[in-house]
Amino acid sequence: MPHPVSRLGLGLAAIARPAYITSGRASGLGADRDVATLRARTRELLDTGHAAGIRYLDVARSYGRAEEFLAGWLADRPEVDDVEIGSKWGYRYVGGWRMDVEKHEVKDHSLDAFTEQYAQSRELLGDRLGIYHVHSATLDTGVLDDVRVHRALSHLRDAGVRVGVSTSGPAQAEAVRRALEVRVDGEPLFTSFQSTWNPLEPSAGPALAEAADSGARVILKEVFANGRLAPGGDDGTPGARAAADxxxxxxAPLDRVAVAAALANPWAWRVLLGPVGKGQLESNAAAAGWTLPSGVEGELARLAEEPEQYWATRSARPWA
Structure with missing residues (x-):
């Protein structure tokens, strides 16, 4: 198995736009969230992560200026030729770099959206783009049954870009299994799965293990439950409080426990971190050299919430 640090990935969802649903942003970012400041903080995170041995970087069209920030860092670091980049299409960022808007992103899984957004991703990331995910593919949007979208995605697959889906919501397992069934020209279309998994919401685990057994890559996201499983993130719910205890x-710090729990899944190819500062990243990454004490994995398994309850709680989180 690869060295634990190499199994970590760095995601820019929380740092490349001024508002997000992760708790603790006020203390982690402060009030200064202009473009120049977040660009500089992103570059510091990318430098720190690369120096630590992290080689997978995760962005998306809807993550504010994440692709732009990453492209700028790559242009200024020509010696960095050993990272793999994954991005996503299917959401548009519409927040206008403001905190007080009603909507920060809009979902669109149409063929037109893919065509537009892939061109934008390709313009910024060029042939450094290695994985392209459908962002939050669910059964109800129809993207997993849209043969025109599948045909368009197959052109990427055939050109050497790995095609995948990210998942969210209480039916993640069903979405993963449906995506595994999709074939174009007799070959699997989706061979990368980026799904929420953490001790409070492990329900996609069996389906993700099946995906890994099929030869697909599995990337775990939201391993801190959007801050509920990070120091100071106790939201008063029984699961978060029990995890902190x-x-x-x-x-050990709670973030270390959360990352170690994710890494304990042998089918996980990468575990994504989403820090907003160097200190958070260093604390998160320290879990790569630490193993859960005997019996702790079983205790964590007992903290799982019903998926509907977990996702209702997540949906109610404010953008801040």
Whole structure:
């Protein structure tokens, strides 16, 4: 198995736009969130992550200026030729770099949206783009049954770009299994799966293990439950409180416990971190050299919430 640090990925969802649903942003970012400031913080995170051994970088069209920030960093670091980049299409960022808007992103899984957004991603990332995911593919949007979109995506697959889906919502497992069934010209179309998994929401685990067994890559996201499983992120729910108590008993920061729990899944190709500062990244990455004490994995498994409850709680989180 690869060195644990190499199994980590760095995601820019929380740092490349001024507002997001992760808790603790006020203390982590402060009030200064103009474009220049977040660009500089993103570059610091990318430098720190690369120096630590992280080689997978995750962005999306809807993550504010994430692709732009990453492209600028790559242009200024010509020696960095050993990273793999994944991006996503299917959401548009419409927040206008403001905190007080009603909508920050809009979902669109149409063929026109793919055509437009892939051109934008390709313009910024060029042939550095290695994986292109459908962003939050769900059964109800129809994207997993849209043969025109599948045909368009197959052109990327045939040109050497890995095609995949990210998933969200209480029916993640069903979406993963449906995506595994999609074939174009007799070959699997979707061979990368980026799904939410953490001790509070592990329900996609069996389907993701099946995906890995089929030869697909599995990337775990939201392993901190959008801050609920990070130091200071206790939102008063029983699961988050019990996780914090457990971390205190084992004498480790809660973020370390969360990352180690994700890494304990042998079918996980990468575990994504989404910090907003160098200190957070260093704390998260320290889990790569740490193993959950005996019995802790079982205790964490008992913290799982019903998927509908977990996703209702997530949906109610404010953008801040």
């Amino acid at each position: 457990l971390a205190d008993r084992v004498g």
